[in-house]
Amino acid sequence: MRNVILDKVNIADEADKVKEFLTIKTLMRLNDHEVNLIKLKGEYEWHKHEDEDKVFMVVEGTLELQFRDRVVTLEKNECIVVPKGEENKPIGKEEVTLLIFEPIRDRY
Template sequence: MPVVDIADKLALFSDHWSPKVVARLNDYEIKLVKLKGEFVWHTHEDTDELFLVIDGRLTIQLRDGDVTLGPGQLFVVPRGVEHCPIADGDVSAMLIEPAGVVNTGDAGGELTAARDTSLLD
């Protein structure tokens, strides 16, 4: 059972809005992602989504008010809640969600990441 070094894993990629699986926990995937700019408004009807900021500042737009996170802060977007992340500058974050969740949820489009993109050893 290898130890996951978050900094080492983040150094392995540079693409934005394309989460990489670094660990699995039961039926969940632990993903690292680099963010920059604005994403798309979307929902995940069947699951909550956890954002944990590692570096930078991330704003998660919600229809009833925004949430801004800095390093070491996390926020859980409840299932079915429409949201749109915005990264002002470069942001590194961890996502925790059930295996197979599509990053763009119900929105689809060009920012939909490839499934099963993994950095597992």
């Protein structure tokens, strides 16, 4: 991943390159965070992030984000912060493209 000042990113073009669901594509890094693109269709498992808050932003489609006590529906250009430790279950009834803002971590 290049870290070049003033490189621009076309989110729609990058989304077109993602062919598999749940494959993370890192678009850029900023300080100790990265902006990741991911596509989802169907239900993801119940989970929580113990150490960090995450921002989910819908680029295309509709995301249903289930929490244990409520459901939040996000449409295109809407976002939400999921606090650390908050159990959630993302659902894309149709294909949904998301930007996720999260701390950089080793995935391997």
